Amino acid sequence: MRTRLAVLGSAVALAAGALIPVQLADATPAAAAAYEWVALGDSYTAGVIPAAGETFEVPRDGCERTDLSYPQVIDRDLGSLIELTNVSCGAAAIEDITFNAQEPIGRHLPPFSEDPDYPFPPVPPQSEAVSPGTDVITVGAGGNTLGFAEILFTCLQLGDGSGGVGTPCRDDLADNIPGRLTKVSQDYDDMLATLHERAPHAKVLNVGYPTVIPEDTSKCRYNDWEQFASITPGDLDWLRDDVLGPLNATIEKAAGEHGDTFVGLSDSTRNHSVCDAGKWVEGLLTSLDPFQVAFVHPNAKGHKNAADQVSVAILNALGVN
Numbered sequence: 131m132r133t134r135l136a137v138l139g140s141a142v143a144l145a146a147g148a149l150i151p152v153q154l155a156d157a158t159p160a161a162a163a164a165y166e167w168v169a170l171g172d173s174y175t176a177g178v179i180p181a182a183g184e185t186f187e188v189p190r191d192g193c194e195r196t197d198l199s200y201p202q203v204i205d206r207d208l209g210s211l212i213e214l215t216n217v218s219c220g221a222a223a224i225e226d227i228t229f230n231a232q233e234p235i236g237r238h239l240p241p242f243s244e245d246p247d248y249p250f251p252p253v254p255p256q257s258e259a260v261s262p263g264t265d266v267i268t269v270g271a272g273g274n275t276l277g278f279a280e281i282l283f284t285c286l287q288l289g290d291g292s293g294g295v296g297t298p299c300r301d302d303l304a305d306n307i308p309g310r311l312t313k314v315s316q317d318y319d320d321m322l323a324t325l326h327e328r329a330p331h332a333k334v335l336n337v338g339y340p341t342v343i344p345e346d347t348s349k350c351r352y353n354d355w356e357q358f359a360s361i362t363p364g365d366l367d368w369l370r371d372d373v374l375g376p377l378n379a380t381i382e383k384a385a386g387e388h389g390d391t392f393v394g395l396s397d398s399t400r401n402h403s404v405c406d407a408g409k410w411v412e413g414l415l416t417s418l419d420p421f422q423v424a425f426v427h428p429n430a431k432g433h434k435n436a437a438d439q440v441s442v443a444i445l446n447a448l449g450v451n
Contacts, residue, residue, distance in 0.1 A: 163213035165448055166263055169201035170227050170256045170325075171270035173427055174339060175218035177202075178237075181416050181429035192234025192250030193219035198430040201268070203437035204444070211450070212266070217259045223274040224317035227256040228324050242423045257324050264329040266444055268393075269321070270337035272381050275314045279425065281373065282361070286414075289360040294352035297364035300372075307373055311380050318384040326388065333447035336385040336392050337440060338378045340399035342411045342426055343370040349405040357405050357413040358426075393443045398435055410435055 169175060176195045177183055183198030195216055196202070205214040219226065219234055226232035231252040238245035260267060273279075285299035292298060325334055344350070347363040347370075358366060382392040402410035410432030412424035428436065445451070 163210055165212045165265040167212045167214050167266045167268070167444065168259050168264050168329075169214060169216040169218055169268050170259070171218040171268070171337070172222040172272075172274050173220035174273065175199065175201060175268075175270040175337070176216075176220050176222075177433065178220040179412060179416065179424045179427045179429070180422060181412050181424060182427065182433055183430060190236065190247055190250070191253055192236040192245075192248070193217075193222075193253060194234075194236060195219075198433055200433040200436035200440055203434060204441045207437065207441060208444075212444070215259050217253075217256045218270070219253060219256065221274060222256065222271060224271050224314065224321050225275070227269065227271055228317070228321040229255050229257070231255060237423070239423060239425070257321070257328060260325055260328040260332070262329060262331070264332045266333045266335065266447055267325055267329060268335045268337055268440060268444070269325070270339075271321070272314050272318060272377055273339060275317050276310050276373070276377055278373070278377075281369070282414075282426065285361045285365050285369070286359055289362045289365060292360070292362055294362050295364075296362060297368055298362065299365040300368040304368070304372065307376075311376055314377065315380050315384060318381060319387070322384060322388040322390065333444075334385075334388070334390040335440065335443050335447060336381055336390055337436065338381055338392060338394045338396060339374060340395040340411060340428060340432060340436070341403050342374065343367075344403040344405050345370075345400075347405070349403075351405075355413065355415045355418065359414050391443055391447060393439055395436055395439060398439060399432065402432070402435075 176193055177199030178194040183196035185194055186197050201216045219232055221235050222232055231254055233252050234250045236245040236248050236250055237243050238248035288298035288302055343366050347366040350357050350366055353360055385392040399410055402408055404411050404413045411428050414425055416422040416424040
């Protein structure tokens with residue numbers, strides 16, 4: 131489903147250097163950051179969608195990190211205290227963090243969108259950015275290993291023409307969700323073991339997923355593509371309670387077993403789902419005119435909330451008041 135859905139030139143620099151006063155040329159370099167932070171994760175960390183800001187990688191690597199994603203917000207907020215290395219990548223599965231060289235997809239999601247720069251060269255496993263000198267690691271992953279995008283696409287197809295009645299997706303997929311969650315648990319355990327091996331002294335913060343579906347799914351308009359389109363209310367209830375809830379629980383359990391911190395986002399985003407007026411997560415589309423794909427990802431407000439939660443956890447983990 132991930133393949134479906136899912137500075138100027140040297141002359142200017144030399145000219146500018148010629149104009150620098152002598153006393154500035156001899157100025158003391160800025161002090162190095164006190165702590166090293168590596169941000170790992172999938173699209174919920176990277177940002178990816180236009181509603182989460184502009185991509186800033188030049189040249190593009192296809193991971194679609196955006197300037198309003200929570201790692202970048204925290205990096206600006208904490209200033210020189212922490213040096214950020216952000217290698218999160220859209221469409222990353224847990225194995226892409228642990229040992230896989232991932233082939234990023236950018237915004238190439240046919241038939242919904244085409245990316246003129248696709249295909250992109252592989253990027254290294256994200257864990258390679260972690261070293262013995264790393265002080266703090268944040269990781270947000272699991273949704274792609276679960277196959278959440280694939281599940282959503284299936285729910286769209288099965289709900290089409292249903293009139294919003296019944297639970298066709300639950301009826302078709304419920305039996306294989308436990309196996310998917312087991313895969314998430316196993317891969318997550320391997321990932322955390324690898325991270326602790328590479329950075330024995332680092333604090334590892336595991337970031338959960340926000341609330342995307344409201345408790346009251348009557349808020350969600352059937353066939354509204356800026357929400358969940360043809361997914362029925364009954365299937366939305368199932369996705370919230372039996373898929374996304376257990377995914378967060380699986381991540382929290384794995385974090386606890388490794389002595390790590392879980393940073394939950396579901397409570398702070400409870401009233402800001404896709405179907406709420408003050409939404410912090412976009413629906414399948416951000417807009418129809420212009421046509422803008424979002425595929426249920428946090429917008430800038432959602433990332434600002436995540437930044438608030440994660441920055442507190444980082445400072446607590448490092449013992450910085």
